Amino acid sequence: MKAMSLNGVQGRHELKHELTNSDCYLLRNRLKHFMEVDPHANQDGKYLIRSVYFDNFDNKVLMQKKEGFFERDKFRVRLYDYKMDFLNLEKKSKRNNLTYKQKCRMTPAEYEQIRRDDINWMEQDNRPLIRDLYHQMMLFRLKPMTVVDYEREVFIYRYGNVRVTFDGNIKTSFRNNDVLNPDLAMVETNPEVVILEVKYDEFLPDVIKQLLQIGDRRRGTYSKYQISRMYG
16 A cells, blocks of 8 residues: 655654664674665764754653654754754654655754744745644743754665664753754763664565564664653
């Protein structure tokens, strides 16, 4: 069955598992013989991701995630390898069992305006996602809440548009939202936990299913934001 779309974005399947470092090592050595390494990665095959997540004082986004709502939305501003001049505003939506991601470019100055609660300019912005965030901020009093850092390693299998990612070394800023500060104090969460994510369009090829079979790992709806908020 063809994946449905939301605002012109095709939905994808997304499976998550919690791994140990030893499981991660084993899977990585399996996958590298059948899948491509992300060409955008650094020489060590990884890149750094920093995101600031939006939530409100009632922890609306966090609670919907914990309670497993079938329909929920999450906004974040994201940058890669601490490159402050390349920011994306992203909206990740869950509808039943499919995940949808919309994004648009934004500037550091625009983020700082949002951080200062200077948001009136957003209402008439020509980017639909900026306007969407504005209405959500007005309706639910969303604010940039917490910065999360982690290292990501990606393997790609083109049949089925499969991406297998390992996210580790997850750190949190607690409730500091200064995402553009390269010296922002970050606190390590659990260094023994790696989050495995498997993303694909309409089908997951059997060869990938077999490669991913390992031990007694736990499937769940793990979120780096959720993990980070366990620490403050």
